[in-house]
Amino acid sequence: MDNGAAVMVRDLRKSYRHVAAVRGIDLEISRGEVFALLGPNGAGKTTTVEILEGFRRRDHGTVDVLGEDPARAGRAWRARIGIVLQLSSAGPELTVLEIVRHFAAFYPGSRRAEEAIDLVGLAGQAQSRISALSGGQTRRLDVALGIVGRPEMLFLDEPTTGFDPEARRQFWQLIRTLREDGTTIVLTTHYLDEAEALADRIAVIASGLIVAEGAPDTLGGRASAAARVSWEPPGGARRTVETSTPTATITELARQFSGEIPGLVVTRPTLEDVYLDLIAAAEPAAADPELAEPAPAEPAAAEPAPADSEPQALS
Amino acid sequence: MTQSIKLAGPRTRPGAATELPGAWRLGMARGGVEVKTFFRDKMAVAFIFGLPSILLVLLGSIFGSQAAAQGVTVGQLFTAGMIAGGIMSTSFQYLAISIATERENGMLKRLSGTPMPRTAYFAGKLVQVMVCTVAETVLLIAVGMLFYHLHLPTEPGRWWTFAWVFVLGSAACALLGIAASSVPRSAASAMPVITLPFTVLQFISGVYVPFSVVPHWMRIVASFFPLKWMAQGMRSVFLPEQAAALEPAGSWEHGRTALVLLAWTAAGLVLCIRTFRWQSRR
Numbered sequence: 001m002d003n004g005a006a007v008m009v010r011d012l013r014k015s016y017r018h019v020a021a022v023r024g025i026d027l028e029i030s031r032g033e034v035f036a037l038l039g040p041n042g043a044g045k046t047t048t049v050e051i052l053e054g055f056r057r058r059d060h061g062t063v064d065v066l067g068e069d070p071a072r073a074g075r076a077w078r079a080r081i082g083i084v085l086q087l088s089s090a091g092p093e094l095t096v097l098e099i100v101r102h103f104a105a106f107y108p109g110s111r112r113a114e115e116a117i118d119l120v121g122l123a124g125q126a127q128s129r130i131s132a133l134s135g136g137q138t139r140r141l142d143v144a145l146g147i148v149g150r151p152e153m154l155f156l157d158e159p160t161t162g163f164d165p166e167a168r169r170q171f172w173q174l175i176r177t178l179r180e181d182g183t184t185i186v187l188t189t190h191y192l193d194e195a196e197a198l199a200d201r202i203a204v205i206a207s208g209l210i211v212a213e214g215a216p217d218t219l220g221g222r223a224s225a226a227a228r229v230s231w232e233p234p235g236g237a238r239r240t241v242e243t244s245t246p247t248a249t250i251t252e253l254a255r256q257f258s259g260e261i262p263g264l265v266v267t268r269p270t271l272e273d274v275y276l277d278l279i280a281a282a283e284p285a286a287a288d289p290e291l292a293e294p295a296p297a298e299p300a301a302a303e304p305a306p307a308d309s310e311p312q313a314l315s
Numbered sequence: 316m317t318q319s320i321k322l323a324g325p326r327t328r329p330g331a332a333t334e335l336p337g338a339w340r341l342g343m344a345r346g347g348v349e350v351k352t353f354f355r356d357k358m359a360v361a362f363i364f365g366l367p368s369i370l371l372v373l374l375g376s377i378f379g380s381q382a383a384a385q386g387v388t389v390g391q392l393f394t395a396g397m398i399a400g401g402i403m404s405t406s407f408q409y410l411a412i413s414i415a416t417e418r419e420n421g422m423l424k425r426l427s428g429t430p431m432p433r434t435a436y437f438a439g440k441l442v443q444v445m446v447c448t449v450a451e452t453v454l455l456i457a458v459g460m461l462f463y464h465l466h467l468p469t470e471p472g473r474w475w476t477f478a479w480v481f482v483l484g485s486a487a488c489a490l491l492g493i494a495a496s497s498v499p500r501s502a503a504s505a506m507p508v509i510t511l512p513f514t515v516l517q518f519i520s521g522v523y524v525p526f527s528v529v530p531h532w533m534r535i536v537a538s539f540f541p542l543k544w545m546a547q548g549m550r551s552v553f554l555p556e557q558a559a560a561l562e563p564a565g566s567w568e569h570g571r572t573a574l575v576l577l578a579w580t581a582a583g584l585v586l587c588i589r590t591f592r593w594q595s596r597r
Contacts, residue, residue: 053428055594075335078430085425092422093355094348105344106431108335145425 005064006031006153006184007052012061014047021047023208024061029201031152034175034185036199038192040279044208045188046157052186053083053155066153079107082151084142084159091130091138096122099130100144107149116148119177121170135162143171147178154178156187160194172197192271204275206282212274220274229253232263338432345431345439350446353409363409364451368458371397374523375463387558390463392525395553398455399484399546400522405447406485408513410440410492415505418496418595427593437493444489452481465553473552476569480548483576487541490583497590521546527561534563541579544572 007029014022022044029035039045050056051063054070054077063070068077091099101113111119117126120140125133133141139162146154156175160168175198179185189195195202196216203213204220212220229249230240243249246266253261269277353359375393417423426436459465468474499505517523519533520543526534537543550558551567559567 055424055428075430075432078428079335083425083428085421085428091420092348092352094352098348098351102344102348103429105336106341106429149429 004067005029006033006066007035007186008062008064009048009052010062012048012051012063013059014044014051014056015059020208022051022058025205025208025210027203027210029184029186031184032179032182033200034179034187034198036195036202037186037188037205038190038195038202038275039188039205043205045205048205049155049157049186049188053081054078079149080152082146082149082154084146084154084156093129093131095127095129096133096141096144097126099141100148103145104148110149111147113148116144119147119174120144121167121174136164136167139163140167140171143174151183153184153186156185158188158190160189160191168194192275196271204278206279209282211278211282216271219271220278222269222271222274225269225274228265228267230263230265231261234262238263335430338434338438341431341435342438343442345435346442346446349439349443353443353447359409359413363404363447364454367397367401367404367451368454370523371455371458372462378525386555387561388463388465390459390465391553391555392550394455394459394463394465395549396522396525396546398452399520399542399549400517401451401455402448402481402485402545403488403513403516403542405451406444406488407492407495408509409447410444410489411495411498411509412505414440414493414496415499415509416502418592419502421595423593424595440493441489444485448481448485468552476548477552479573480545480552480576483573483580484541484545484548487576487579487583488545490580490587491541494583494586494590497592516540516542519543521550526563538575541576544575548572 005028007027009025009027012022012025012027013020025044025048027048037045037049047056051058052065052070054065054073057071065073066077066080070077094102096117097113100116104110104113104116114123114126117123120143122137122140122144125137130138130141139159143156143159146156160171163171172194175185175187185198187195187198199216201214202216202219203210205211214220217223224244226242226244227246228240228242229246230238231253232238241249250261250264250266253264371393374397375389378389378393414423423436427433456465456467460467468477495509496505499508516537519529519537520526520540521529521537522542526543526546529537534543547562547567548569550562551569559565562568
């Protein structure tokens, strides 16, 4: 089974004290694929990825990552995966080069530390202490520590949070480079443009379920979804129609106006439109009996609770 | 992120004659990093090494005139106690605070996501504790010799006592420190949560105050914890033989000291195994 999919998940379930975080997920990720997991906070993204990484135990279902069950896999399996964690910046009193070199020693056949540092664009900070790095530089160091072992499979949890636009573009380039090298990549992200730019396939997760899965340009029926045709009749207000046959609509309009259509705009839904629709459609699921638990968010919305009431914030 | 970077050679696939690095080698690598990290952390160095040395000078000067009895010198009495406190400081106190910090800042989780064998992590801590505890002890003996004309014992028997009290004491305290690292809820609270009980223990165990001055009930409480026995063991190394009469039991109680320290080592080990977590609870 080692030559099959990189990741194979069937009916994955996980609850925390009766609160279902993941409610039956199936996933299949091919080798060499860049796979993005999109979803709002609390949707079950991190739980799912942490189960794949072997950090969390599942309640139910089968999970196979690079031919092994992460819950039972040992050091040899760990040497084949790389994990970029979403962590705070406080680190030990080491330089960038020292810590990357230290982590490189854990892996057989790792990259040279200098190469990993170069790849993430930290060559200029190699001799800097971790404590002296900026937020974005610290995130790049996280990535360097994730790739120094030359992983076959790389997990990235919100990798570009805190990056400036230029750093994000550079990071995207790095992901493409790793992909050309044959690395399977699973990333979670909040940024739709990031998923669209990088991912071969996207899964949208909401309320612990996968609500849509596909290539960025066909996700959620995006390619076949109704197009929006709008135009400005002379002397009138802008008019818009939704149609699955926009070409016919335009031909008809062109005939009406006998030539140019004034102010013509044709749009397909953006990934963001599709995503927001999917998330909104998944919302009612949160109220379904399977999830019936006294969620603090629900009553708080019903009651005229003061805005600053944050139970257990200090405990 | 220069685009001209070339990825080094063909990807080495696992199983292709690439063996995992050995646990021993990685344990030593961890130890090197731990020691380096410790000595670069000026706060930790000042706190762990500076505080006991300064206290030794202060306490010795303040209580100097009262302590001398039965041919015991101030230097002997406070150096012995402070060595015991110093051992607990580098093992228990520093380990508990530093591991709590590593758990909170995610270093533990990050390490557990690599193929580093978990034993290598603890081996690294062991190396760091050993280096720091030896350094602390040497420093305190030097302060004792410099300020209070402390004479090192010459009988081999005393050095044997020193060796086993040192080893058992630091082993028990280190294991308890690893276990105690799970008590604070955050790195920020680790300092007070760990330091407060440790300070109390030093007062009642004969480190800051001569044990014979400590009220009876406090001595009883102290005798349930390892520090009292470590301090007593160290007194048996550095004080003249007749000073045993000043001990509550009228003797050095070597057998009981060894038993208590062994029991705490075993208890610490069980606590560590049952409570150690690689991720913070959240």
